[in-house]
Amino acid sequence: MNTHGNSDEADAEIGGAEKNRERAPQSKIGFTLHNQALLSGLAYCVSSCSMILVNKYVLSSYNFNAGISLMLYQNVVSVVVVSILRLLGIITMEPLTWRLIKVWFPVNVIFVGMLITSMFSLKYINIAMVTVLKNVTNVITAIGEMYLFNKHHDNRVWAALFLMIVSAISGGLTDLSFHAVGYTWQFINCFLTASYSLTLRRVMDTAKQVTKSGELSEFSMVLLNNSLSLPLGIFLIFAFKEVDYLLQTPLLRLPTFWLVMTLSGFLGLAISFTSMWFLHQTGATTYSLVGSLNKIPLSVAGILLFKVPTSLENSASIFFGLLAGVLFARAKMR
Numbered sequence: 298m299n300t301h302g303n304s305d306e307a308d309a310e311i312g313g314a315e316k317n318r319e320r321a322p323q324s325k326i327g328f329t330l331h332n333q334a335l336l337s338g339l340a341y342c343v344s345s346c347s348m349i350l351v352n353k354y355v356l357s358s359y360n361f362n363a364g365i366s367l368m369l370y371q372n373v374v375s376v377v378v379v380s381i382l383r384l385l386g387i388i389t390m391e392p393l394t395w396r397l398i399k400v401w402f403p404v405n406v407i408f409v410g411m412l413i414t415s416m417f418s419l420k421y422i423n424i425a426m427v428t429v430l431k432n433v434t435n436v437i438t439a440i441g442e443m444y445l446f447n448k449h450h451d452n453r454v455w456a457a458l459f460l461m462i463v464s465a466i467s468g469g470l471t472d473l474s475f476h477a478v479g480y481t482w483q484f485i486n487c488f489l490t491a492s493y494s495l496t497l498r499r500v501m502d503t504a505k506q507v508t509k510s511g512e513l514s515e516f517s518m519v520l521l522n523n524s525l526s527l528p529l530g531i532f533l534i535f536a537f538k539e540v541d542y543l544l545q546t547p548l549l550r551l552p553t554f555w556l557v558m559t560l561s562g563f564l565g566l567a568i569s570f571t572s573m574w575f576l577h578q579t580g581a582t583t584y585s586l587v588g589s590l591n592k593i594p595l596s597v598a599g600i601l602l603f604k605v606p607t608s609l610e611n612s613a614s615i616f617f618g619l620l621a622g623v624l625f626a627r628a629k630m631r
Contacts, residue, residue, distance in 0.1 A: 333578050334575075334578040337571065337574040337575040337578045338575050338578075338587055340567075340571040340574065340575070341568070341571040341572055341574070341575040341587070341591075342587065342591050342594075344564055344567035344568050344571045345568055345571075345572075345588075345591055345595075346591065346594065346595045346598065347564050348561065348564040348565055348567075348568055349419070349424060349427075349595060349599075350424070350595075350598060350599065350602065351557060351560060351561045351564060352367070352416065352419055352561055353419050353424055353599065353603065354557065355367060355554075355557055355558065355561060356416065356419055356420040357419075357420060357603065358603075359548055359554060359557075361546075361548060361554075362420075362539075362542055362546075363534075363539040363542050363543055363546075364413060364416030364417050364420060365413055365416070365530060365533050365534050365537055365539055366534055366539050366543060367416060367558065367561070368409075368412045368413055368416055368526075368530060369526075369527065369530035369531065369534065370558055370559075370561075370562060371558075371561055371562040371565045372523040372526045372527060372530065372562075372565075373527065373562070374559060374562025374563060374565070374566065375519065375523040375562060375565055375566045375569070376520065376523045376524055376527070378563070378566055379516065379519060379520045379523070379566070380520070383520075388516050389514075389516075390514060390516050390517040390520055391508045391509065391510065391512075391513060391514070391517040392509070393520070393521065393524065394507070396507040397504060397507050397508060397521070398521075398525065400500065400503050400504045400507055401500060401504055401521050401522075401525065402525060403496070403500070404493065404496050404497055404500045405521070405522055405525040405526060405529070406529065407489055407492050407493045407496060408493055408522050408526065409526045409529050409530065409533075410485075410489045411486060411489040411490050411493050412526075413533070414482050414483070414485045414486035414489060415486050417479075417482040417486075418430075418479050418480075418482035418483035418486055420479065421476040421478055421479025421480075421482070422474075422476060422479040422480065422483060423472075423474055423599055423600065423603065423605040424595060424596060424598075424599025424600070424603070424605075425596035425597075425599050425600050425605065425607075425615045426468055426469075426472055426615065427483060427599075428592040428595060428596050428599075428615075428618075428619065429464055429465060429468045429596075429614070429615055429618035429619065430465055430468070430469075430480070430483045430484070430487065431483075431486075431487065431490075431592075432461035432464065432465060432618055432621060432622055432625075433461065433462070433465055433484065433487040434487040434490045434491050435458060435461060435622075435625055436458045436461060436462060437487060437488060437491035438491040438494055438495060439454065439455075439458055441491055441492075441495045442495070445495060451628070453624075453627075453628035454625065454628045456624075456628075457621055457622075457624040457625035457628050458625065460617070460618075460620075460621035460624065461618060461621045461622065461625065463617070463621075464614055464615075464617040464618030464621055465618065467610075467614040467617070468611060468614035468615060468618060471608060471610040471611035471614055472611055473606045473607060473608060473611060474605060474606055501513060501518075515569070519566075519569045575587070588626070590623060592619050592622060593619050596615055596619060
C-alpha cells in the first residue's frame, strides 16, 4: 500500500533508503490494523449468520420441539467455555456476588424470554421474514428511548421506522408460509428485545456500583447472563413439559444431532466474542451498519438453503424491509 506516490521514488533516487525503512513499520502497523478490522468484521458476520442458520436447521430440519432445551444447552456451553478461559487466565471477570446477582436478575429474566421467543418464532417463520420482522424492535426501542430517556429522533429516523412498519405488514400479507403462532412469538420477541436493550442501560450503571472494581466487562456480562439463565431455563423446561418430549425423542440418541447442538452453543459464544472484537476494532457506527447489511446475505441464504416458497411481492417486501434497516442505521449515525 503506497500512500506517498512519487515521493518514494524521489527518496530512492537521492539515497533516501533510511527514510523508507523508518516508514515501513508505520505502513505495516496500518496494514495490520486494517486487517484486524476486516477480519473481525468477517468473523462477526459469519458467526451471526451461522448461528441463526444452525438454530433454524435444528428446530425445523430436525423438527426438534424443545426450543427452551436448545437455549439451555447453548448457555451451558457458553458458561463452560468462558469458565475454562477464566481458569486459564486468558480473560478476567468480576466474581459473581449475591449483590450483583440481585441487581442483574430482572434483566436476565428478559434475556431468557428474548432467547426463548426467538427459538419459538424461528421454528415457524422463515429466516428472511424473521429478519424483516425484527425491524419492529427498532420501532419499539425508538419509542421507548423517547419516553424513558427523553431522546428525540430526527425525521430521517422516523421515516426509516415508518418504512420498517410498512415492510413488516406487507411482508406478512404476502408471506406464502405465514404462520400465526410464529408471528405472535416474533412480535413478543421484538418487545422483549427492545425491553432488554432499554433496561440493560440502567442495570449496567447500577451493577457497576456493586462490583469490586467498579466496572463490568463484556465477558463478565456474558458469564452473568448465561449462568443466571441456567436455573430459570431448567424451571421452564419442566413448566413447558419439555422433559417428557426429551425422554421420548430419538434425536438425543443421534451423535450428529449432538454435534449440531454443540456447534450452535459455540456459535452463540462466538457471536459474543466477535461482536466485542469488531466493535473494539471499528466503532458503534460501523458495527450498526454492518449489522444491518448482514441481514441481506442471511435472508438470501435462508431462502435458498431451506427452499422457502416465495413470491415476487414477498421478495420485494423483504428487500424493502432490509433496505429500511440500512437507512435506519445510516440515519442513526448522523
